[in-house]
Amino acid sequence: MHHIIRACASLVALGLSTSVFAQWSTTIEDDIFSGGKKGMMLADIGARQAIAFDCDADNLTVSFITEGKWPADGRSTGWDLLIKVDQGKIHKFLAVSGQRNSDHLQYLASDKAEILAVVKEIKDAKSQILLGLQSKEYDSKWSGTVDTAGSTREANRFLTACKL
Template sequence: MKAGMAVMAGMLGLAVSTLANAGWSTTVQDDIFSGGKSAMMVGTISAYQSVVLDCNSEGLTLALIQQEKWQEGHDNSTWSLLVKVDDGDVHRFTAASGRRNDKFSQYGTAEQDEILKVLNDLRNAKSQVLLGLQSDVYNAKWSGTAPVNGSTSATDRFMQACKLKGA
């Protein structure tokens, strides 16, 4: 019962109104482990949530992150993460919840082929990015919208740094 209440409290944290002027950006750094580059692309949903794509020598990931401290002893769980750009296809991922760092939790996936499809959609985005998070176990749903301003240039920079080709 405690886990369900904790999840619902987390979902309430996700239900903050979105910020209309936020956008997309990419940060690129040297990757000491591979000699190549690592990159992080961020799309802001609200003051407390973002969608984040990361690449480094270990691979490519996509995560919905939210500002909240991950509770010690909190069990990781599996969620459905949905991403839809404009009127395109809904990309469905199996995402694992977990701690991202001291300030953020995340719902992340490393399904590279589908992430590449999302990146292609983001490169051509015109109006909005819809995101959804769902758990049948906790009977919980959340959805949010990210604007597309800056998505084309952020995606191009991210894909170039990560040496990714479109899907």
């Protein structure tokens, strides 16, 4: 419970809404396990948050990432991750909270078909990508806007490398 309170406090401390020019980037590497490629497409949503799409031969995931440490006794909980590209439909994912790396928490979703639909919408995005993260259990909400500059080029690289 302490990790959720800290994560919620972090989200609240960062503000209920964030809007910043996003820097889209894609990293492609060889995947030793499949002989193919693995990739990550990332967009910064400010100094402390990002949205990341990860793929390998078997998986496609999306994560909202924020600075933080996961307590050793913490339990993962379910969150709603919402993504809307331009004036399109709102894609709603069940995301599971956890530690991404030594400095960041993540809210990870793995609905491959729906994530692929979002990546294709990002490839064709014209104005903005809206993000939301909410927990009814903890009465917590966060929203942010990601600029689309560079998203077409990076989504094309990601889709090609991931063979999607």
